[in-house]
Amino acid sequence: RGQVPRDEYELARTGAGFGEVYVSPLHMAMIMSAIASGGAMPRPVLIDRIEDRDGQPLYESSPAKWRDTVLPETANAVVRMMVKTVEMGTSHRTFGTPARTPLLQDMDVAGKTGSLSGWTPRVHFEWFAGVAPVGSPRLALSALVVNDHRWKIKGSYVGKEALNSYFGYPSSLPPMYSKARGTRKWRATPHAVRKGEPAVKAKTKKGGKAAGVRKRRAPGKAVRKKEPVKPVAVTSRSARTGG
Template sequence: MPRKHNPNLPRGYGHSQSYSRPSTQPIYARSSDRIDPRPLSRRILAWIPKLILAGVVLVAFSLYPESRLETSRDFGEVWGIQKHHLSNSISEEIIANEFPSIVTINSDQSNFDAIVHYNIKPDLNSFIDDTIARYGPDYAAVVVLQPHTGRILAMSSFVKDNSLNHNLAVHSGFPAASLFKIVTAAAAIDTGVARPGSIYQYNGKNSSLYKSNVLRHKTNKWTRNTSLSKAFALSINTVFGRIGVYDVGAETLQTYADVFGFNRPVPVDFSIESSKTGFHSGDEWSIAEAASGYTLDTTISPVHAAMLASVIANDGVLVEPSLIDFAVDTSGPLLYKSEPDSARVFDKKTSDELRVLMRATVKKGSAKKHFRTFFRGPYVNLDVGGKTGSLTGHNPKGKTEWFVGYGDSGKDKVAIAAVVVNKEKWYIKPARLARFVLEEYFKHEATQG
């Protein structure tokens, strides 16, 4: 359980400058042409304070480096502290599920201690920890982040038997399962080959995936029609397998996987293993397995999974997740302030249509029963969408179940990833856990409603 830290620090406030209108009076003479009527002795005395001030400024510039006087410069330039310095200092402890308040910074210039302030909201994080512990699954992790700022607001990890001294929120060995349908849907919509209302034919059960139904489809009396929105909401594997093979294709699917952050370092301010895809471009069945999420070769961490929902909730823009808010020297000066980069992954129209699919999941699809009464109470106006996924994995061993989604009140929004792994019987579904977290996060807005 993460240690609680007060995220608040008094901060300076910018002072707005007021500008007077230029004088409309004509200037008839240059200042050098004007005659000072004061006696010479008084004019000399008037210059003495100005000369003293000039001397002080010269001494200041000679005694202090320019970087100390140039307060508008980047903190990294001034103090030599960059994101990677902090990452190197905290990553091992974060992976071990420890959140150190004081770390030793090994910069290019010197080594010194710093006090780290995190973006974690202690009350929210404690609520999640307590909720998971109350139900007691074998393994679980939850990550909550703010899409428009990238702030990681909660990072919870739970191991029932304490067999792992590892932060599961950063563990990238979980099978991505049907979460990868988000990537497939984004590729199809963004390239214009599909819309939420596009109709597809398929045979077989929603949860099954057979070569004959994907690669050798035949229309018969058992063939069913479904829309992309419904196929996403119900997680129909055959439909997404066929979309991956015949509509999107291996090259485009890999491109969008890379754009979503697979097969590359996750852009956070601490070290985390990369999420992986493992399909082969020349193997149609491998493509179908990946596109539908019916493979153990595609893996993901909860932090990265929350990023997927974050991009969609933020109109197609990824703001790099940040665990650290700022760091100060033990004597007080500010050493580092998080300023995450952002990049557009796809346009707003694509994110709008992906949210249509995700809303269908919680209102009509695989997460419906967990949100059945959610929209009848104080959260009736909350926009919620998500994607479920499940697959038996080996790291950790057990049935892995996911819910990845977002909540948007119009005033604030969050992205959430919840994963639960159970060896034999289940204790709580991740969609239900995510609902509890959304209710807790937005409860103040709901009561003020």
């Protein structure tokens, strides 16, 4: 469900999945199935088949359309963009290239990632939703991973392993992710004293202003030495002519 705001900025955030937008993994799998089926969203079922003790079927579900969501050309355009997500986008590192991933050698996979941070409690949500194979889809899936404090497993890896398991391909190890850490910058403080230098006690004048405090430079900055001023000889015309 979602609430469509009137403000332009909040409307743009809603289109990107932020703001007052809530979706369950089941609903996201239904959306992927609708996009793969040209916009027709199927009616969800929880039980596919019931058998007796002898293996005879007592109940079998049959697929049924629930509603039309988008035009077929819109759904096809979204699928093409989702293929690029796996080939060169945010899922490329997880799925790899066809030379290293047997799954991609036999079929194209369309997928979409998403990440959100929660504060009550403080967790990180990793999403992946996709369909395969593109052109004649047999599986629409949605994966949600909730990580505590640090990224441990991404949703795209869980989605890839679900595809490998369903289509009978070997499993793979998750890729290693590392966050770049910025270098700590040196910041001068008013009372910083360099190592090896005696502390200078400030003398106060009348009125409370400090005097006698030696100004120190930040480490790493070169100080240019003042060169002595060269004397310049100035000769007047009268001195040269003698007149």
